[in-house]
Structures are given as C-alpha cells and as structure tokens.
Amino acid sequence: MTRWSDNLPERLLMGPGPSPVPAAVRLAMARPMLGHLDPAFLAIMDGVVENLRWVFGTHNRLALPLSGTGSAGMEAAVANWVEPGQHILVVAAGLFGQRLADAAARQGGAVDVLEVPWGTALDPGQLEDRLAHTQVPYHVVALVMAETSTGVLQPMEGLSDMVHRHGALFLVDAVTAIGGMPVDVDRRELDVVYAGTQKCLAVPPGLAPFTASERALDVLRRRQTPVPSWYLDLSMLERYWGGERFYHHTAPVSMIYALAEGLSLVRSEGLEARFARHRQASEALAAGLEALGLSLVVDPSVRLYSLTTVYIPDGVEDAAVRGRLLNDFHVEIGGGLGPFKGRVWRIGTMGEGARLEPIARVLSGLESVLQRQGGVGAAVAAWHPA
Amino acid sequence: MTRWSDNLPERLLMGPGPSPVPAAVRLAMARPMLGHLDPAFLAIMDGVVENLRWVFGTHNRLALPLSGTGSAGMEAAVANWVEPGQHILVVAAGLFGQRLADAAARQGGAVDVLEVPWGTALDPGQLEDRLAHTQVPYHVVALVMAETSTGVLQPMEGLSDMVHRHGALFLVDAVTAIGGMPVDVDRRELDVVYAGTQKCLAVPPGLAPFTASERALDVLRRRQTPVPSWYLDLSMLERYWGGERFYHHTAPVSMIYALAEGLSLVRSEGLEARFARHRQASEALAAGLEALGLSLVVDPSVRLYSLTTVYIPDGVEDAAVRGRLLNDFHVEIGGGLGPFKGRVWRIGTMGEGARLEPIARVLSGLESVLQRQGGVGAAVAAWHPA
Numbered sequence: 001m002t003r004w005s006d007n008l009p010e011r012l013l014m015g016p017g018p019s020p021v022p023a024a025v026r027l028a029m030a031r032p033m034l035g036h037l038d039p040a041f042l043a044i045m046d047g048v049v050e051n052l053r054w055v056f057g058t059h060n061r062l063a064l065p066l067s068g069t070g071s072a073g074m075e076a077a078v079a080n081w082v083e084p085g086q087h088i089l090v091v092a093a094g095l096f097g098q099r100l101a102d103a104a105a106r107q108g109g110a111v112d113v114l115e116v117p118w119g120t121a122l123d124p125g126q127l128e129d130r131l132a133h134t135q136v137p138y139h140v141v142a143l144v145m146a147e148t149s150t151g152v153l154q155p156m157e158g159l160s161d162m163v164h165r166h167g168a169l170f171l172v173d174a175v176t177a178i179g180g181m182p183v184d185v186d187r188r189e190l191d192v193v194y195a196g197t198q199k200c201l202a203v204p205p206g207l208a209p210f211t212a213s214e215r216a217l218d219v220l221r222r223r224q225t226p227v228p229s230w231y232l233d234l235s236m237l238e239r240y241w242g243g244e245r246f247y248h249h250t251a252p253v254s255m256i257y258a259l260a261e262g263l264s265l266v267r268s269e270g271l272e273a274r275f276a277r278h279r280q281a282s283e284a285l286a287a288g289l290e291a292l293g294l295s296l297v298v299d300p301s302v303r304l305y306s307l308t309t310v311y312i313p314d315g316v317e318d319a320a321v322r323g324r325l326l327n328d329f330h331v332e333i334g335g336g337l338g339p340f341k342g343r344v345w346r347i348g349t350m351g352e353g354a355r356l357e358p359i360a361r362v363l364s365g366l367e368s369v370l371q372r373q374g375g376v377g378a379a380v381a382a383w384h385p386a
Numbered sequence: 387m388t389r390w391s392d393n394l395p396e397r398l399l400m401g402p403g404p405s406p407v408p409a410a411v412r413l414a415m416a417r418p419m420l421g422h423l424d425p426a427f428l429a430i431m432d433g434v435v436e437n438l439r440w441v442f443g444t445h446n447r448l449a450l451p452l453s454g455t456g457s458a459g460m461e462a463a464v465a466n467w468v469e470p471g472q473h474i475l476v477v478a479a480g481l482f483g484q485r486l487a488d489a490a491a492r493q494g495g496a497v498d499v500l501e502v503p504w505g506t507a508l509d510p511g512q513l514e515d516r517l518a519h520t521q522v523p524y525h526v527v528a529l530v531m532a533e534t535s536t537g538v539l540q541p542m543e544g545l546s547d548m549v550h551r552h553g554a555l556f557l558v559d560a561v562t563a564i565g566g567m568p569v570d571v572d573r574r575e576l577d578v579v580y581a582g583t584q585k586c587l588a589v590p591p592g593l594a595p596f597t598a599s600e601r602a603l604d605v606l607r608r609r610q611t612p613v614p615s616w617y618l619d620l621s622m623l624e625r626y627w628g629g630e631r632f633y634h635h636t637a638p639v640s641m642i643y644a645l646a647e648g649l650s651l652v653r654s655e656g657l658e659a660r661f662a663r664h665r666q667a668s669e670a671l672a673a674g675l676e677a678l679g680l681s682l683v684v685d686p687s688v689r690l691y692s693l694t695t696v697y698i699p700d701g702v703e704d705a706a707v708r709g710r711l712l713n714d715f716h717v718e719i720g721g722g723l724g725p726f727k728g729r730v731w732r733i734g735t736m737g738e739g740a741r742l743e744p745i746a747r748v749l750s751g752l753e754s755v756l757q758r759q760g761g762v763g764a765a766v767a768a769w770h771p772a
Binding site: 003004005008009010011013015017018019020021023026027028029030031032033034035036038039040043044047048067068069070071072074075078079099102103105106107108196198204205206226227228229230231232247248249250251252253254255257258260261264326332337 | 389390391394395396397399401403404405406407409412413414415416417418419420421422424425426429430433434453454455456457458460461464465485488489491492493494582584590591592612613614615616617618633634635636637638639640641643644646647650712718723
C-alpha cells in the first residue's frame, strides 16, 4: 500500500506562490502543540504581532494573522468594511482586482470597477477623475498593490491623499508585496491591508497578515449592520489577539509557529536587504529571460519584483513547456490567468526564490525545454554563439 | 536576544482542544512545499478526500477540508445554506449551539433558538413539537452533535427523519465528534456537516473537514442570492477539490500534509478500534474523577467520550488549580465557558489524549494540586486510606 508521502517530489517553486519554504520554517511546524490560550503561546502571538507591524510598516493597534489564506484576508476586508448598499470603487488591473470587486459585491456593496488594462498600472489621474465625478461618494476605494496575475507593482504615491480627500477608506491587497517590497502602511496612510504568507515571506500558505488603521476601526465601530462573517469579525478577533485574550476560535497554532519563524528570518536579514534582494532577483530574471529572446509583458518602471510575466513565444505550447519544466527539472512556473491564459508565463522570485541559484535553474531549464520545442532556437543560439 | 522557540514547554493537552499531536503528524508539515496545482499535491488531495469520506461515513461527492479552523466550517455551513429571511431553527444546548445561532443570524436568517439546559441533551419530542407547531416551516434545523462547552453527546437517532419530514435540511456540527465517535453522515442522513482537525483526529487546528449531501447541494444550486462569502463559497471550492481543479485560492499545503498523515494514522488504527478507545478513555477518566471525590456534570447516558465536564469543588479556586496543573505538571485542562465559567472544568480525552497514560497523568496532577488546595482533601484521603 502506498502512503501519501511516498516519493514526494522536491520542487523548486518559481511560480506565483507558494514560494520555497526554508527548512527552519518547515521544522517550526513540527514543534509540540500548545493550547491556544497557553501563556507560552500567547507570548508567541505577541512576538508575531510585533513583527507583523514591523514588516507592514505600521504602528496600528490592529495587526494580526487571520486564520485563513490570503483570500481570507480579502474576505475579511470586505466583510468588515463593505456594508450593503455602500458605494465602493475597486481598481481592477488583473484577476485579483476583479476578485476583490466580486467579493465586495457579494457583501451587498454597490461596486464600481475602474478597469485598467492587464499588464499596466493605474494612472492616478484616472482615479482622481473618477473620484471627482462620482454622483455618490465612495465609502471605500480598493486596489491591489502587487497584481500577481499581471506582474505589475502599482505606484502608490499620492493615492491615499486622493482617496482620503474624497472621504473614502483606502483598502489595499498586499499579498504578493509583503516581505519583498515596502508596504509602508503608515507612511502611505493605507487603512485596511491584507497579505499572505506564501509569497515573499517564505512561509507556507494558510495565514493572512492583516492590519487596519484607527480611521478604519472607527468606521467599523459605526457599522449599521453586524459583520455577516462570524469567523472573520475583526471586532471579536481583536479581543483575542489584543490584550484581552477573549476566546474566539482556536488559532492554527502550527501555522503561527511557521509565521513566527519566518518573520524572525526576515528580522535577521533586515527589510532593506530583503527588498534589495527581491529587486535584484527581478532584474536578474528579466535580463536572463530577455537574453533567451523572450519578451516581458510589463514596463520596467512598474514591474513587480516578486513576479515576472513573460510572453510565450509563437508556436510554443504553454502546458507542454511547464509540464517538462516540472517533470524533467522539478521547476514550477505559473501559467497565465484570464486573458493571459496560454499567452503568458508567470515566474516568481519570492522569498527564497529571489536568489541567483534558483533563477539560474529556472533559466537553464527554460532554455533547455524551449530549445527542444524549437520555438526560440535562434535566440538561444544567438545567446550561445558558436 | 530570545527567539520565539526558546524554552517552549511540552504540554500534555487534556483540554477541549487542540489535543496532543503525534510526532508523525507534526513532521508531515516539515515536508517540502508543493504548489497547490502540482499533480503530486492533487494526488494527496484525492487521498484526503477519500479518507474524509470514510471517517465521515459518507459517499457524498462533496467532502473536503476547508482552509480555516472548525469555526470556518460553521461559517461555511451558514454562509452557503442560510439565505436572508429564511427560517432557521438552531438547537442551543451550549456555547457552540449559541454561536451557530449567532452566525446564522448574521447571514440574515430568521433564527429561532430551541434552548436546551446546559449539560443535558435535546429531547426529540421537544424538537418534534417545535417543528409541528411553527407558523413558517424551517429551511434548516441545526444542532451540535458533540457540545464541547458542556460535554454532552447528542443522541442522533430519529432526528434526521423528523427534520426531513418537516421539509428542512439537517445541519450538524461534528467538530468534537469526528475521529472519536461515529458521525455516520449517510446512515443518519445528515445534510451539511462540518468538523475540526484538532480534537479526536489529533491534527493541528487549521482545517475544517466538511461534507454536504446531494439534497444540500440541490438547495445550494437553487439559492436566490449569491453566497456572500467568496472565500467559503462551496460551489467554487468544489470545482477545485473535485475533478475540475479550477483554481480558487491557494490551499494551505502544509496543513493538508498534516491531515493526510493524521487520517492515515486513523486508517491504520481503524474506526471501530478508535471509537472504542475514546469510549474507554472517557470511562476511565470518569471513574478516576469520581474516585477523587469530584462530581461529573453530565449523565453517563449522554456523556461525550471526548470531553468530560466536572464540577469544581466548593472552596477551590478555578484559575489557581489550572495554573498549577499547567506550570507544575505541564498538563492543560480547560475552564468552563458561559454559565459554566468558574463552576466546571473541561477535560479532554481526544486522539492521543484518549489513552491511559495521559489520563493517569491528569488525574495524579489534579489529585496533587487539589490536596494542596485542601478542597477535596477528605475525598483524596478516602481514596488512599492510610
């Protein structure tokens, strides 16, 4: 009889996440279980909260990891800050922006979508225009800082001023940013921010780092209707993660261990060094892909450090290439989503993947597979002149 | 500088959960990360689904672990099967029943609560009476099979017939039952069932095993309004866990490893043997507690095998005893909730805690601490006659 763990392959995870998880973080989960109200566990929670504030760049009182993946962070953001009938503006520049609009609409929000072409960033003038000309003021303006479906890093300068001047809360998805580039919650005056652990933090998927400003908490306290989600009601969660330790639900203890260890590795490296490493990794990958003759989707000025989108050359079969990379080289890269499906690959340089060795492995694997596919044979030959 | 993991204590977890996690399960989480769409991971998911069906006692097509704790299972149940304005009856015989009523009301359900005194089980006649005399038929009848706040195991015989005869779906919380006693989803004709991993399955908290009958799925397909929770929308989740592998959210891969290993340990033991072990553990603990002169809350006929409630003797200080047990003996037991706060202790015999050695440890610790407190000195002396 085969067991689930027989012959588990070891993959180099260079897709859109999860990213490679260091052994120290994986072994942290093997630590003996503690009760969720044990003083020893509460002390670990306090350390996690302190480190989350640091990596978010905030002094917000409310900073905690939600007991679900990054998408649970999105859910919590809209469940707590979108009330039925409220006007919400969602900037959708990719799949995760669209999903945010969908989730907000499910909460009963009257959602307007500001569509931005895939592969580009929002032009602040467009947002200003929309905010200035809306009939009904928006309660919330939401956008994705690091769009994993397109590989665009949204420039954030000036946006929160604009949003606040028009009386709205600024809600931001930082899932693929956190730990790889500045989120800067306080400096940028972001109100509601959710993230994920399985990207640049190099922790397994399963938790959603979350923070909210005092302004956002004031709005939450003035809600007309109860938060429809019991599980993600932040007024209650805050009482467990804050000083009161009011029992809400059983925390996912082992995952919190992983996050505690992951954050302590980020502390050891330092944020500036880590951000620089992600930027360099992105540049190295881009240079390598271009040397292979491939074309990148996103302009360098708004290219996401942690995820690079690259066009699939004409005549090259998407699934066949990714399959060979996975099976022959044990390298995972991501396919395109939505309009990018079959047209684009998504290559992650997140956490431990944002280093030269894994980047060299993905490039050499891709080179070898593409050579056999013949699609970019000429370019590869040019790169290795005889 | 101290690290989060310095001097982590090793506790014997004999409270209401999490329960002790075997080393094999903890080490499973240390396995290398796989992508959530990797064929090797999809194969693990298939095995988990098959084993969940087996432990639930069902052939339901929809059986999967939700990416959140047991409370996320509750949330999913009400978010998918309670629509605004629908009449819902919740049997509340403890905190988790009350919480279910709260969660259903937050979804906009018109919730009636059938109150049952804490520490007792629902009398089926009472339910029949309520169902027969309601002005508006109920869409859903919900109850908690194993009430962790009171230590009562609800007898299930005849209930689903009654509920179905009155045209309602039967929604059941099996968080503290699964893996320790029969859930018997098919035989008992339960429609929507959620559970947790951190009790009798001996897996860390973080996943909610979930299943729904075809009848429940028919109702879901006929909803008038979209499911308000994007994260827990079962129509979408089913497409990822089912054959289609439609990307929804990034699965908590390491937690799924833990569940795969935990379920394979349950397979090795066999369900009958495991249920018998839980029953014997409960009886041994009850005998020991009574030998210490303590009084049990729940009548043996409806006593939960996995959690025993015992009255705190007069003059004995709740927190002091639990604190000494934790600090001097590294044994965790639970305090009371709601009306049982300060009046009752909750002692778990779940998973690896349902064995003689840990039960002996909790009893001898309790004996020693109570002797020092003097509250049951006479009884203890009587148990050890000079």
